[in-house]
Amino acid sequence: MNRTRREFLLTVGSVSATLAWPHRLAVSAEKESRRQHIVTLSFDDGFAKSSRRIARIYEKFNLSACLNVIATGHHADYAAPGAYIAGSPKGDFVLWNELKQRGHEVMPHSYRHANLKEMPFEEAVDLIRRCLDVFGEQLKGFDPKKAIYNFAYNASTPQLEKWLTARVRAFRTGGAAINRWPHPKQVKLTCTSFGPANCERAIDREIERLLALKEGWLIFNTHGLDKEGWGPIRATYLERLLARLTAIESVDVLPAGAALAKYVDAKKPEEEAPASSAG
Numbered sequence: 001m002n003r004t005r006r007e008f009l010l011t012v013g014s015v016s017a018t019l020a021w022p023h024r025l026a027v028s029a030e031k032e033s034r035r036q037h038i039v040t041l042s043f044d045d046g047f048a049k050s051s052r053r054i055a056r057i058y059e060k061f062n063l064s065a066c067l068n069v070i071a072t073g074h075h076a077d078y079a080a081p082g083a084y085i086a087g088s089p090k091g092d093f094v095l096w097n098e099l100k101q102r103g104h105e106v107m108p109h110s111y112r113h114a115n116l117k118e119m120p121f122e123e124a125v126d127l128i129r130r131c132l133d134v135f136g137e138q139l140k141g142f143d144p145k146k147a148i149y150n151f152a153y154n155a156s157t158p159q160l161e162k163w164l165t166a167r168v169r170a171f172r173t174g175g176a177a178i179n180r181w182p183h184p185k186q187v188k189l190t191c192t193s194f195g196p197a198n199c200e201r202a203i204d205r206e207i208e209r210l211l212a213l214k215e216g217w218l219i220f221n222t223h224g225l226d227k228e229g230w231g232p233i234r235a236t237y238l239e240r241l242l243a244r245l246t247a248i249e250s251v252d253v254l255p256a257g258a259a260l261a262k263y264v265d266a267k268k269p270e271e272e273a274p275a276s277s278a279g
Contacts, residue, residue, distance in 0.1 A: 036250040037210050038182070038217040038259050041203075041238075042172065042191060043224070044068045044109050044150065048091040050224035053235055055099050061242045066255035068109035068150040068172075069096060071134040081113055084196060084223070084230040093138040100139065105255035108135050110152035117155040124160055132167070144168050148256045154191060154221060161188060170260060172219065177206045179217040182263040189256055191219035195231025203233070203241070211250075219256060 043054055046069030058065040072078055073090035080086035096106045110116075111131035116124035128149065135142045147168045154174030164171050165187050175190025194202035203220050210218040223229030225238065245251045254262065 035252045036215040040219045042221045046090045047088045047224040047228045050228045065104045068107045071111045071131045088228045107148045109150040113152045191221040193221035199231040
């Protein structure tokens with residue numbers, strides 16, 4: 001059993017041990033070079049209460065949350081497709097702009113949370129366009145070329161994926177929980193989830209799998225805190241989990257877009273620059 005996996009297993013469920021560990025306020029260049037595992041908890045649907053609390057918890061550890069929101073979820077006439085989405089108020093773009101300004105990642109999670117696999121291609125494309133248009137109009141600094149489009153229900157089709165590839169930085173859909181380390185050609189991101197009950201044990205299992213690998217990128221799709229959303233987690237669990245993860249040197253806790261920006265896009269100018277010839 002490797003060191004990082006052993007560290008995680010020794011601390012799962014241990015409140016006292018977790019709270020005794022120091023928070024990672026700064027990371028040295030040497031530690032940064034040892035990053036081998038990325039953990040992205042992808043919080044969907046844009047529940048207002050949960051999103052505010054998620055942001056506060058991430059900020060305790062100098063981290064950015066990954067928030068994926070329904071473009072029209074806050075509208076008075078919004079008709080949610082299911083009880084888990086309908087049960088709690090959604091945030092509006094005043095909140096999303098505030099959280100983005102505070103350093104959190106806010107990305108599109110459909111126009112109205114429709115399952116795009118269940119409709120004609122043209123109708124699905126129209127809903128994606130409308131979603132991206134809303135974000136372009138209402139989320140300050142939004143650039144689709146840097147955005148991650150998060151499919152509702154993690155339901156996509158090869159045709160929609162091909163269409164989206166030229167329009168966004170990447171998209172997230174269903175599939176394997178653990179992705180390859182970020183690389184230049186990476187556009188399709190896959191994730192897993194668990195519900196409708198509490199998904200904490202499922203998250204712990206996936207993190208254990210990740211830490212058993214030499215390297216990898218885990219994207220776990222969760223939703224709200226406590227009783228909000230499908231497959232929720234407790235706020236207390238999230239805080240303990242982040243304490244554990246930030247104490248493991250090989251782990252980087254990042255939103256999906258930030259992971260691509262840090263490990264791929266930030267390196268492109270160097271990689272693409274022509275080598276200088278000896279004079």
